[in-house]
Amino acid sequence: MRSPATIWVDGKLAAALPLPDRGLDFGDGVFETVLLWHGKPQFLTYHLARLETGLQKLSFPECRATAAEHLHMAASAFTDTPWAVMRLAVTRGSGPRGYAAPDQAVPRTIISAAPLQQDRKQAPSPIALAYAGITWASQPALAGIKHLNRLEQVLAANEARAAQVDDVVVLDGGGHVCSLSSANLFLVEEGRLVTPAITTTGIAGTRRRLVIEQLAPALGLTVVEETVAVSRLEQAAELFCCNSIRGLQPVARLGDTAWSEFPIALALHQQYCDTMTC
Amino acid sequence: MRSPATIWVDGKLAAALPLPDRGLDFGDGVFETVLLWHGKPQFLTYHLARLETGLQKLSFPECRATAAEHLHMAASAFTDTPWAVMRLAVTRGSGPRGYAAPDQAVPRTIISAAPLQQDRKQAPSPIALAYAGITWASQPALAGIKHLNRLEQVLAANEARAAQVDDVVVLDGGGHVCSLSSANLFLVEEGRLVTPAITTTGIAGTRRRLVIEQLAPALGLTVVEETVAVSRLEQAAELFCCNSIRGLQPVARLGDTAWSEFPIALALHQQYCDTMTC
Numbered sequence: 001m002r003s004p005a006t007i008w009v010d011g012k013l014a015a016a017l018p019l020p021d022r023g024l025d026f027g028d029g030v031f032e033t034v035l036l037w038h039g040k041p042q043f044l045t046y047h048l049a050r051l052e053t054g055l056q057k058l059s060f061p062e063c064r065a066t067a068a069e070h071l072h073m074a075a076s077a078f079t080d081t082p083w084a085v086m087r088l089a090v091t092r093g094s095g096p097r098g099y100a101a102p103d104q105a106v107p108r109t110i111i112s113a114a115p116l117q118q119d120r121k122q123a124p125s126p127i128a129l130a131y132a133g134i135t136w137a138s139q140p141a142l143a144g145i146k147h148l149n150r151l152e153q154v155l156a157a158n159e160a161r162a163a164q165v166d167d168v169v170v171l172d173g174g175g176h177v178c179s180l181s182s183a184n185l186f187l188v189e190e191g192r193l194v195t196p197a198i199t200t201t202g203i204a205g206t207r208r209r210l211v212i213e214q215l216a217p218a219l220g221l222t223v224v225e226e227t228v229a230v231s232r233l234e235q236a237a238e239l240f241c242c243n244s245i246r247g248l249q250p251v252a253r254l255g256d257t258a259w260s261e262f263p264i265a266l267a268l269h270q271q272y273c274d275t276m277t278c
Numbered sequence: 279m280r281s282p283a284t285i286w287v288d289g290k291l292a293a294a295l296p297l298p299d300r301g302l303d304f305g306d307g308v309f310e311t312v313l314l315w316h317g318k319p320q321f322l323t324y325h326l327a328r329l330e331t332g333l334q335k336l337s338f339p340e341c342r343a344t345a346a347e348h349l350h351m352a353a354s355a356f357t358d359t360p361w362a363v364m365r366l367a368v369t370r371g372s373g374p375r376g377y378a379a380p381d382q383a384v385p386r387t388i389i390s391a392a393p394l395q396q397d398r399k400q401a402p403s404p405i406a407l408a409y410a411g412i413t414w415a416s417q418p419a420l421a422g423i424k425h426l427n428r429l430e431q432v433l434a435a436n437e438a439r440a441a442q443v444d445d446v447v448v449l450d451g452g453g454h455v456c457s458l459s460s461a462n463l464f465l466v467e468e469g470r471l472v473t474p475a476i477t478t479t480g481i482a483g484t485r486r487r488l489v490i491e492q493l494a495p496a497l498g499l500t501v502v503e504e505t506v507a508v509s510r511l512e513q514a515a516e517l518f519c520c521n522s523i524r525g526l527q528p529v530a531r532l533g534d535t536a537w538s539e540f541p542i543a544l545a546l547h548q549q550y551c552d553t554m555t556c
Binding site for chain 2: 005007009014015016017018019020021022023024025026027028031058059085087089091097098099100101110112114134137138139141142147148149150151152153154155156157158160161173181182
């Protein structure tokens with residue numbers, strides 16, 4: 001983080017994680033990256049819903065209420081900060097050697113948070129994309145949730161940096177469009193929105209859900225979740241991406257194609273700003 | 279671990295991991311599980327070779343020498359312990375928020391070790407297996423290396439426990455045999471050994487390599503690495519699995535099939551014991 005992050009483990013200020021921890025050993029856990037405005041978590045309902053889905057898929061014991069309590073406590077340290085980013089991770093805590101989850105797991109929360117310099121409501125800068133070499137693996141048992149096994153994203157983000165672009169478009173093994181390394185992707189086609197269905201891979205982003213459930217309907221736009229052939233991307237009227245920190249960003253360039261006008265993406269961004277609780 | 283583990287971070291005795299750490303955040307790292315006999319790491323050359331392959335695939339800066347130094351230092355604490363297990367993890371250390379690896383990453387070593395009660399040379403107990411529901415995802419960029427993204431193994435191990443078997447046979451998405459949740463698998467067919475090729479998924483186990491390069495040749499056995507249809511498993515004359523701690527173990531039961539004699543597996547186990555440096 002640009003400014004030094006403040007860190008809490010199990011609700012207490014900390015500089016280190018007690019060991020052993022299955023989050024470190026196996027990536028056995030989930031996380032959320034939450035935008036704060038004066039300490040108020042944005043779209044928290046969506047974050048907590050996805051967290052709960054992840055905890056259930058991984059068969060964690062009930063711990064959502066404790067995680068939410070720790071999140072609110074940590075967020076309250078940022079009431080004097082206009083914008084901040086908070087990362088909440090929930091791991092399965094310690095356990096004996098071996099992959100099998102302990103019978104009596106005691107999940108652990110790890111929260112880090114830091115101020116963000118940029119006003120998250122300002123007009124978004126259009127971004128440049130390239131196509132990734134890596135593809136997302138198909139794993140229906142983990143699709144959609146934001147778990148801690150993120151080496152594929154690390155490799156994709158490293159590709160983006162090497163290609164000197166803002167992010168990369170990642171396909172699945174069958175050559176269909178999935179997402180960027182750290183954002184969901186939408187196409188604007190004939191006045192409607194299209195986004196890749198999340199069934200075998202990918203993360204069900206909170207802002208993706210927001211676009212589908214609130215922002216697009218508010219503007220009278222239809223949204224379709226479906227399999228998206230890569231050939232459709234550069235044919236689209238607009239492309240835009242979204243995640244919790246960057247919000248909605250139009251795409252200015254991908255491959256040989258450039259876009260200079262983004263009326264739908266900018267209208268959705270405005271709707272996004274109006275929907276934030278600040 | 280059954281006995282409390284001793285833990286070292288960056289070569290110093292520790293009880294906690296400094297945060298942030300990309301090993302926790304993303305599983306951005308690799309690990310090895312090493313068997314010690316009176317503090318002497320067994321088949322260390324193979325472990326360090328796989329570690330190096332993993333570090334290179336993940337574009338870590340050079341750190342193998344430091345990791346090996348920390349491993350030897352920690353192992354020396356176990357010279358009076360007949361058998362012990364040591365887990366060496368190397369993470370990409372701390373970094374700013376986001377998936378992309380920092381330009382100047384400083385990798386971190388985390389070592390935990392504990393005594394093992396059982397003599398690792400005693401005759402192995404035959405194990406019971408079931409078929410897993412989960413399949414291993416195909417990801418050629420990560421196949422073979424022992425990285426820290428191990429949620430699939432956690433889910434498979436949880437299945438084994440629920441099925442009250444010792445481990446489960448996991449297939450790939452195409453229905454071919456890969457491995458157990460925590461061991462490589464061999465079939466004995468007409469006097470030769472067959473093991474699934476590791477190209478798109480799975481971990482290239484040190485004991486798998488040992489069987490292929492040393493144990494089978496010493497007994498005049500041919501080994502074939504190839505795609506293995508699941509239907510071949512219960513037709514095999516013998517099945518056995520191997521990993522660094524359990525050594526070589528014959529399979530007594532899988533699905534509707536039981537085996538009661540394991541001449542090849544037991545001969546390989548004897549060869550394995552003779553090959554250990556103790």
